[in-house]
């Protein structure tokens with residue numbers, strides 16, 4: 001068994017749009033684009049300031065500040081020209097294989113499907129709990145295990161209550177074959193496990209499903225035993241789960257690896273997006289509705305909410321140290337200044353309106369393009385309508401404009417990097433496979449049923465998407481000199497960029513957004529999805545050659 005290390009790529013968030021649920025949601029959500037456009041017109045002056053291209057001076061100050069904080073200290077972000085915009089340049093020589101950049105996200109989310117598979121820190125994306133917990137979670141997501149009362153998924157001795165069980169893990173009857181809901185929201189504190197022969201609503205084939213169901217209850221008895229420790233499991237220690245201070249820890253999808261991560265997330269955005277009893281969200285009761293809408297339509301709305309919450313949190317910090325003002329006029333001007341300051345990291349990102357820049361999906365008839373783009377706009381308007389009900393603050397009204405929302409999502413579309421974090425479960429099975437013969441046979445008596453039950457999914461890893469301040473400034477080249485790549489030691493959601501050949505001081509650092517080995521036409525077609533015609537030297541040469 002070999003791990004093929006997933007590289008990170010610029011991701012197109014459009015792929016996660018669920019168009020079926022767009023139509024369903026349209027019917028009951030009555031937010032009109034016209035209302036939103038009237039709102040935008042009333043705040044046009046501040047919106048224009050938010051969406052203006054930052055001055056070269058502001059750009060220099062911002063990126064120098066990041067370098068002084070240790071983010072990309074050997075890189076320089078510089079304006080190149082109108083076509084390319086800005087780019088990243090080496091401020092020293094880098095050897096092949098050397099880390100060019102290691103950068104934490106500005107905002108990021110774990111993908112919905114990945115949550116069913118990997119329990120990670122909601123802030124830094126490192127795996128949490130224990131190896132046993134991760135394995136149980138994977139098996140649970142696939143319907144091999146089901147929750148029971150009185151035990152605990154983490155193997156602690158806490159009891160559970162019926163209410164949690166009913167609330168979080170609804171089990172339905174479907175004739176003889178019972179169907180088990182995937183764990184959409186399950187708490188570590190209320191979940192125990194039991195061997196389950198249930199059919200899961202996953203996309204597994206009939207053959208996989210039959211094979212899984214054929215596995216005997218006995219072969220799984222070990223995993224339903226909460227006291228079980230996997231052989232050699234202590235080789236892969238994971239940090240204990242830290243609960244959210246707002247009280248939303250009932251939702252396993254919000255857990256942290258340390259107090260520091262819990263605090264950082266709370267301060268940065270989570271205090272406004274937490275569903276727990278101590279949340280500072282102005283309208284908590286509608287927060288779940290916004291989240292559900294994003295789950296059902298497009299994950300990227302979660303990320304847009306993080307941006308807006310992040311900007312508001314920063315504004316509040318600036319407010320807390322601001323001096324008193326005398327008039328309403330002065331207060332308005334001060335609020336705008338604070339808003340622009342808090343917005344700065346997102347002002348720097350290259351942006352286009354989402355519904356204009358999104359690539360037309362293959363299943364949409366080009367004759368229907370206008371209808372499709374209008375549907376995207378309505379979808380964004382409906383998501384924003386919900387978010388406004390949850391978070392709206394008059395002082396920062398322009399932040400809730402449809403235009404700004406469209407540009408935030410468009411920015412993700414053009415710049416986001418796929419976040420990948422390798423799974424300790426995969427490492428564990430490889431470790432067992434590489435043990436000396438006798439030790440391996442002994443360990444496999446225990447691990448084999450789980451491995452068979454998981455099939456190829458034993459190797460599934462954490463996936464998400466994030467927006468990074470410096471990495472997002474890296475231009476594409478079909479002959480790149482760097483690539484996003486997670487090394488064995490990179491166990492969190494940071495972007496890691498490695499030199500793939502020697503990079504000299506002053507040279508532009510470029511990455512490839514696509515498979516650069518494809519022929520020219522295919523490359524151009526794929527890059528059109530990113531809204532540009534490539535100007536790299538390989539494309540220019542290939543184009544010239546094709547003309548001769």
Ligand SMILES: C[S@@+](CC[C@H](N)C(=O)[O-])C[C@H]1O[C@@H](n2cnc3c(N)ncnc32)[C@H](O)[C@@H]1O
Pocket residue numbers: 083084085086087348349350414415472473474475476477530531532533534535536
């Ligand atoms: C991820 S951003 C890169 C940073 C961007 N240049 C900026 O100013 O922030 C991607 C955008 O940069 C531009 N770009 C990147 N690589 C390019 C290339 N090889 N040829 C032309 N434009 C490119 C395109 O406008 C593209 O949508």
